[in-house]
Amino acid sequence: MDAVAFAASPNPSHGPFYSSALLSPRPRAVCFSVRDPWRRRLRSLPALRSQPPEPAPASSASHHDVVVVGAGIIGLSIARHLLLHTPLSVAVAEAAVPCTGATGAGQGYLWMSHRTPGSDTWELAVRSKQLWEELAAEVDSLGGGGARERLGGVKTGSLLVGRTSEEMATLEKRTKVLSQAGIHAEYLSSASLHALEPELYVGQDGGAMFLPEDCQIDAFQAVSMIEKTNGSYSSEGRYLELYNDPAVSLVRSETTGTVEAVQTSKHILYGRKAIVIASGAWTRTLLHSFLEPNTTLDIPVMPRKGHLLVLEKFDKLKLNHGLMELGYVGHQVAKSNSTPISSESSEDKHGALSISMTATINTKGNLILGSSREFKGFSREVDKSILKCIWDRAAEFFPTLKNVHLDINENTEIRIGHRPYMPDGKPVIGSVPDLPNVLLVTGHEGSGLALALGTAEMVTDMILGNPGKVDFSPFSIKGRFSG
Numbered sequence: 001m002d003a004v005a006f007a008a009s010p011n012p013s014h015g016p017f018y019s020s021a022l023l024s025p026r027p028r029a030v031c032f033s034v035r036d037p038w039r040r041r042l043r044s045l046p047a048l049r050s051q052p053p054e055p056a057p058a059s060s061a062s063h064h065d066v067v068v069v070g071a072g073i074i075g076l077s078i079a080r081h082l083l084l085h086t087p088l089s090v091a092v093a094e095a096a097v098p099c100t101g102a103t104g105a106g107q108g109y110l111w112m113s114h115r116t117p118g119s120d121t122w123e124l125a126v127r128s129k130q131l132w133e134e135l136a137a138e139v140d141s142l143g144g145g146g147a148r149e150r151l152g153g154v155k156t157g158s159l160l161v162g163r164t165s166e167e168m169a170t171l172e173k174r175t176k177v178l179s180q181a182g183i184h185a186e187y188l189s190s191a192s193l194h195a196l197e198p199e200l201y202v203g204q205d206g207g208a209m210f211l212p213e214d215c216q217i218d219a220f221q222a223v224s225m226i227e228k229t230n231g232s233y234s235s236e237g238r239y240l241e242l243y244n245d246p247a248v249s250l251v252r253s254e255t256t257g258t259v260e261a262v263q264t265s266k267h268i269l270y271g272r273k274a275i276v277i278a279s280g281a282w283t284r285t286l287l288h289s290f291l292e293p294n295t296t297l298d299i300p301v302m303p304r305k306g307h308l309l310v311l312e313k314f315d316k317l318k319l320n321h322g323l324m325e326l327g328y329v330g331h332q333v334a335k336s337n338s339t340p341i342s343s344e345s346s347e348d349k350h351g352a353l354s355i356s357m358t359a360t361i362n363t364k365g366n367l368i369l370g371s372s373r374e375f376k377g378f379s380r381e382v383d384k385s386i387l388k389c390i391w392d393r394a395a396e397f398f399p400t401l402k403n404v405h406l407d408i409n410e411n412t413e414i415r416i417g418h419r420p421y422m423p424d425g426k427p428v429i430g431s432v433p434d435l436p437n438v439l440l441v442t443g444h445e446g447s448g449l450a451l452a453l454g455t456a457e458m459v460t461d462m463i464l465g466n467p468g469k470v471d472f473s474p475f476s477i478k479g480r481f482s483g
């Protein structure tokens with residue numbers, strides 16, 4: 001294969017996020033410059049993560065109905081749902097700023113193609129998709145341009161791509177199963193796929209499953225829209241957001257022992273009805289520091305690091321849809337419910353790297369190529385060899401990329417995020433046993449954007465004591481973990 005060569009960064013001052021150059025003597029060179037929209041957002045993170053600041057004497061205390069810890073897509077969506085659909089007041093405390101966690105690295109697929117009808121997450125995914133559609137329609141009704149534009153979104157449909165006869169058999173089966181579940185799904189032969197996506201190469205035996213109703217959003221734009229909605233409740237005293245102010249402990253009532261508040265580095269936030277911990281991959285550590293030392297509860301959420309390569313204003317490849325290779329599904333499909341939590345795969349133990357091709361062009365004309373998965377703790381280091389694998393893998397599907405010289409110091413953005421991975425393949429959404437007003441909401445792994453709105457509705461129903469549109473039980477803590 002005509003691979004692209006990587007060389008060391010000519011400018012180490014680019015910092016840990018953007019380093020490295022891809023150098024190649026190819027005559028048809030296209031150069032890209034590195035921009036760093038993340039630097040401002042992330043500057044404060046490593047210190048926060050490795051050494052939680054000592055709680056300063058609280059300079060202020062405030063009272064709210066619900067306190068949310070973490071302003072990723074999950075925490076912010078929960079705040080939004082509470083503000084829009086209940087009279088409750090909400091405070092959000094975030095260690096850094098929104099999008100610094102997994103959310104800012106998300107590719108933005110709101111897809112049904114890799115969901116399995118009847119699985120524990122199916123109903124949540126269906127409901128969530130419906131809520132995203134409603135959100136888009138609401139924004140449309142406000143006028144002034146398409147909602148999807150403002151969400152950074154496009155409804156291009158999704159193509160789940162296979163290249164071998166085995167993969168095609170799987171796709172054919174999947175097409176039938178999804179169609180029976182009411183999802184518009186089409187099975188495409190190599191020739192029909194070529195008509196839809198001429199630059200994609202899958203060989204004679206290949207093809208795809210096409211879901212015309214699938215869409216994608218831009219995580220930054222969606223978060224910014226949600227922040228705006230939430231912020232509009234500040235003036236009436238129903239919303240407070242505290243950024244760069246990490247939660248450091250829970251405050252218990254001296255008389256009853258119940259959790260009353262969250263102590264952040266600068267404030268005490270009282271939550272009359274509930275405290276929601278939505279701190280993504282950091283939730284396990286945070287919980288350990290929050291709970292009594294002798295607690296046996298352990299939520300085994302782990303950071304699963306991912307790289308995405310964004311090529312700005314890329315005009316060397318034309319894509320009409322969001323794409324993903326079938327191999328990606330293996331990472332997404334929930335493990336059997338009977339799989340014991342302790343039986344992690346060898347990949348988990350050895351931190352092995354896996355790369356699956358995902359490719360899309362967003363509304364700004366940027367080509368987004370993904371993605372990697374590995375267990376490397378909370379490292380935010382850019383791994384050039386992973387970027388090379390992502391590029392090479394993409395070039396297997398899009399041969400035109402083999403003629404493109406890539407310099408990642410030019411017009412390139414590298415996104416790194418830590419998916420909140422759960423060994424049993426489904427999120428945790430529920431109250432902590434013996435602390436009924438403390439809810440944990442994490443573990444959405446590679447689906448947090450897609451599942452955010454359904455999760456937010458579920459959490460709202462839990463807080464209000466409503467039965468809920470989606471069954472809570474698959475996500476609860478009780479009986480699922482030690483303690």
Ligand SMILES: Cc1cc2nc3c(=O)[nH]c(=O)nc-3n(C[C@H](O)[C@H](O)[C@H](O)COP(=O)(O)OP(=O)(O)OC[C@H]3O[C@@H](n4cnc5c(N)ncnc54)[C@H](O)[C@@H]3O)c2cc1C
Pocket residue numbers: 069070071072073074075093094095096097098099100101102103104105106107108109110245246247248278279280281282286305306307308370371372416417418419420441442443444445446447448449450451
């Ligand atoms: C490369 C990549 C591609 C992806 N693609 C997709 C996709 O196409 N579709 C999809 O649906 N999902 C995708 N995902 C997954 C999705 O991004 C995540 O599931 C989702 O963002 C998780 O959201 P979260 O709010 O739980 O976590 P996060 O976004 O990580 O937010 C947690 C927040 O908690 C904060 N925090 C931590 N500790 C504290 C503390 N002590 N006090 C206060 N705040 C704290 C953090 O700073 C962070 O902002 C992708 C992820 C990656 C990495």
